[in-house]
Each structure stands twice: as C-alpha cells, then as structure tokens.
Amino acid sequence: MADNVTTAVLEEWVRTFATQVAENRDHLTELDAAIGDADHGSNMDRGMKAAVAALDETPPATAGALFTKVGMTLVSTVGGASGPLFGTFFLRMGTSFGDSDAVTPQDFATALRAGLGGVVARGKAEPGDKTMYDALAPAVDALDAALAEQSPLGAGLKAARDAAAAGRDATTPMLARKGRASYLGERSVGHQDPGATTVALLLEAATESSF
Amino acid sequence: MKKLINDPADVVVEALLGIEAAHPDLQVDHHNKIIYRADGPKKDKVGIISGGGSGHEPLHGGFVGLGMLDAACAGEVFTSPVPDQMLAATKLVDGGAGVLHVVKNYTGDVMNFEMAAELAAAETGARVVSVVTDDDVAVQDSTWTAGRRGVGVTVLLEKIAGAAAEQGRTLDQVAEVARTVNANGRSMGVALTSCTVPSAGKPTFDLGENEMELGVGIHGEPGRKRLPLAPAKEIASLLVEPILADLPFNKGDSVLAFVNGLGGTPLIELYVLYNEVNKILGAHGIDIARSLVGSYITSLDMAGSSVTLLKVDDELLSLWDAPVKTPALRWGI
Numbered sequence: 001m002a003d004n005v006t007t008a009v010l011e012e013w014v015r016t017f018a019t020q021v022a023e024n025r026d027h028l029t030e031l032d033a034a035i036g037d038a039d040h041g042s043n044m045d046r047g048m049k050a051a052v053a054a055l056d057e058t059p060p061a062t063a064g065a066l067f068t069k070v071g072m073t074l075v076s077t078v079g080g081a082s083g084p085l086f087g088t089f090f091l092r093m094g095t096s097f098g099d100s101d102a103v104t105p106q107d108f109a110t111a112l113r114a115g116l117g118g119v120v121a122r123g124k125a126e127p128g129d130k131t132m133y134d135a136l137a138p139a140v141d142a143l144d145a146a147l148a149e150q151s152p153l154g155a156g157l158k159a160a161r162d163a164a165a166a167g168r169d170a171t172t173p174m175l176a177r178k179g180r181a182s183y184l185g186e187r188s189v190g191h192q193d194p195g196a197t198t199v200a201l202l203l204e205a206a207t208e209s210s211f
Numbered sequence: 212m213k214k215l216i217n218d219p220a221d222v223v224v225e226a227l228l229g230i231e232a233a234h235p236d237l238q239v240d241h242h243n244k245i246i247y248r249a250d251g252p253k254k255d256k257v258g259i260i261s262g263g264g265s266g267h268e269p270l271h272g273g274f275v276g277l278g279m280l281d282a283a284c285a286g287e288v289f290t291s292p293v294p295d296q297m298l299a300a301t302k303l304v305d306g307g308a309g310v311l312h313v314v315k316n317y318t319g320d321v322m323n324f325e326m327a328a329e330l331a332a333a334e335t336g337a338r339v340v341s342v343v344t345d346d347d348v349a350v351q352d353s354t355w356t357a358g359r360r361g362v363g364v365t366v367l368l369e370k371i372a373g374a375a376a377e378q379g380r381t382l383d384q385v386a387e388v389a390r391t392v393n394a395n396g397r398s399m400g401v402a403l404t405s406c407t408v409p410s411a412g413k414p415t416f417d418l419g420e421n422e423m424e425l426g427v428g429i430h431g432e433p434g435r436k437r438l439p440l441a442p443a444k445e446i447a448s449l450l451v452e453p454i455l456a457d458l459p460f461n462k463g464d465s466v467l468a469f470v471n472g473l474g475g476t477p478l479i480e481l482y483v484l485y486n487e488v489n490k491i492l493g494a495h496g497i498d499i500a501r502s503l504v505g506s507y508i509t510s511l512d513m514a515g516s517s518v519t520l521l522k523v524d525d526e527l528l529s530l531w532d533a534p535v536k537t538p539a540l541r542w543g544i
Binding site: 033039043077080082084088123180182184187 | 325326352408430
C-alpha cells in the first residue's frame, strides 16, 4: 500500500512552483512577447507570490483547502487568461480532494485530472491548439499510466514531468488556435507556448518536492 | 521610453485618482479599481458595467455616467480585470433590474467576466446577462482563432445600450439592443507606430518608418498584413472596403460613421481620414446619418486609426441622440 500524500508535501509543491515561476519570470514574459502580450511571466509571478503569502497567513489544514486557496488567489490576482485558467485548475483540484485528510497517490492523480477538466471547461482548448493543455494533458495521462503499472507516485511524477516537457516542446511548431496568439496565424509557428512552459515548470516542481 | 508618468507600476492607480479628482459625478473604489456613478444604483434601472485592460482610455471609465455605463472595471495595462472586480461592480450597480455585462471578445476578458457572472449568481442571485462585442473584420479565420476582437463597436454599444437602460427598459430588452448594435457594426484599424506598454518600457513591435500594419488590434496585436505607408485616401479605402463587404453594407443604408484615433494620432489627421471615408461612402450610395470623430478607444500611444460603421435605423438613432453625460461623451444635457 502506497503512502498517503501529506498536505505539507502538497504545500511544498505549490511553494516550489512559485519559486520556479519567479526564477523563470522573464523567460516566460519573453516567450509571451513573441506571440502574445508580454505579461505571462509577471502575471503568474504576481499570482503565485500572492498565493504563497495567503498560505503563510493561514496555513491550510487539508489538501482541499490548500488548492482552493491557491486557486481563488490566482483568479483574484492574475487577470488575463492565465488567471481563470490556472485558477480553475487549482480550484478543481481542491474540489476533487474535498474534505479528505488522507490523500492517496490515486487521489492525487484523480485531482490532477479534475484540474485538467477545469482547464478544458474554461478555455475550450483542444489538443494541438498550442496552449497549456498540450503540456498538461500528456502529463496527466503519464501519471495515470504509471500508477496503473503500480509505480510509486514519485516515479509517476517523473514520467509526468517528462511528458509535460515533451508536450511543451511540441507546441513550438504548432499553429495557435486559442487566445491572443491565434491572431498571428502562421506567424505563431516556431514559438514555444508560454502557458505550456509554465505547466512544465509545475510538473518539474513536483519532482523537486518530497512526494 | 518617454512617458508623462511617475512610476510604471503606479500608472493605473494614479490615473484612477486623477479621474476621481476631475469628475465629481463619479466615484472610485480604489481597492477594486472600479469607476462608478455617484448617483447610483438607480432603483429599477438596468445596471450596465464594462471593463477591460487599461490603456484604451477613455474606454471604459470615461464612459461612466448618465445615459451610458454605471460602472467600469480597470485591469492592469492590456490585462483583463479579475472576477472580484466585476463582481463588486455588479453589486454596486444592481438596482433590482439586473445587470448587463459588456465584454470585448478577448480570451481573458471573456473568461474573467464569465467567472464573475457565475459568482454573482451564486453570491447575490443578481441577474446578469453578458453581451460580447466582436466587430473587428481584420480577424479572418474566426473559426480557427479566439474569434473576432471587440473594438470600436464597443463605444457605440455602450452609448446606445446605456440610453435604452436609462429609458427604463428591461434587462432582456437592453441586451437585445446591445446585440443588435454588435450585429450591425464592423471595424478595421491601421497602426502607423507600435505602442509602448509602461511596464515593458519599449515598443511592443517594430514598425519601420515607411511601414504600416493593416488590421491591427488595440493591444499591438499584428493585423492582416504589413504594407508600405500610403496616403490617407488609400488607407481609407483599405479600411472601409473590407468593412462594407463584410456585413455587407449596401446602397441606401444609413450608417453611423466612427473614425477613431488609437492614441497617438492628432485630430486633424482623423478629419483628413474622415473626409476620405465620407467620399468612399458617398460613392457607394451609403448615407452617413451620424458621425463620431476622435480618440475614444485607444491603444496607449499608438499612432493610427480605426473606422467603425454601424448600420442604423430610427430606433438606434434615437438612442444615440439621447442625453449622455460622461467624461468623454456629453450631449443633450
């Protein structure tokens, strides 16, 4: 029987992600300048800093409370499209955990898939639209596949990280069909999607946490 | 970057302080960055709110007042406001007859307003109807993009829907008028220079001294194509002909012709352009019933212009002519 995931580890993941976003802030903004409006890095950094501050103020007792707090904070502070999308992602994860204080690896994978479902519901993205979906969906699939083969959560997250990175890289040749980048048409080809890049950081942060 | 500011980080906040100081008819919720009517909410009048990224002034805050908007939410420069702001604005203006959200069709704006409407329904039970503007004919493959952008028609819609609400019409009736305006209006813009976002400090894109970007959006998004700079008469034709073909506008139609400056183009040039637009419409047998010339939906300091044509009937004209008292549009009072 695999060990449960503690709220402390989940919080470590969120905080590591915030650090990753801060370190990559300018890189994310440059990617966005090429095909969007040059604010993805600064918006996400503002949001994750606010999320960390909210966690400092009121340490959440459960996984559900943790992700609901992060999601609400992102929705309230990020703006643009990233706020509702990343906010909804974390909110749906929070709803998936509910009041439970015993999170199994399968619960975690289920929550991640619920988060993906939120992104799809909010953004209506489809595979190949050159969005965060193209990194997130393969990561969720990879984690599910690993857990189905009885891999430990840590190994599953490494597989998810690799899938997210591959998904991120695959956005470069894609033609954008959603968001502001879509107005570029052919001119969006050859640029890596900033949202997919942030998703890759999220999974990278998971492998650097003590799952 | 040469800008008349203090600190790039304070531009939105300090502009709101200036608006509040300059216009006693308006109040500002600085925490939520909302400009709203000091005399609201009006009982049984439909409330109308809008909002969007800052940098398009006077849109939207400059259109708050009698006969137009009840409140406007200001986002960061070129970044949609967040749902908390629209939710707070919805509560501020709800006089019991429901609230219309006027949303420009940009991915971020649409999603944030959508979340705000869900929150408003859950928290207050307020009835909210959203109308999305998407009048920019420069976006051609709307099936494969985020769809046409909301531009010049937004100004006309806010005026006309505002008049309908002031007459005491119901939320559904006001929304219907708003949708009619969006359905009958089309726009196209051209940039002669880029804009410079204060926090970025440098131009969003490079445009050569002898180049122009046709079909540009209001955030420095690229347009249909880059062309050599041309005389106003050719630019007018490049803007007006695609608009006429799109709706389409036909001989005998009456229109409201709106020549808009994008922020860095002087009024004298807008009138030069209007003269050309007038000639083209005349040649097509289209009657200009009303006109609006000036910088009403801008893109910071971008030089350039957009043309919006709205097909009008007596009903829309009477709503357009109704009294309005806002910082940026004021007549009949």
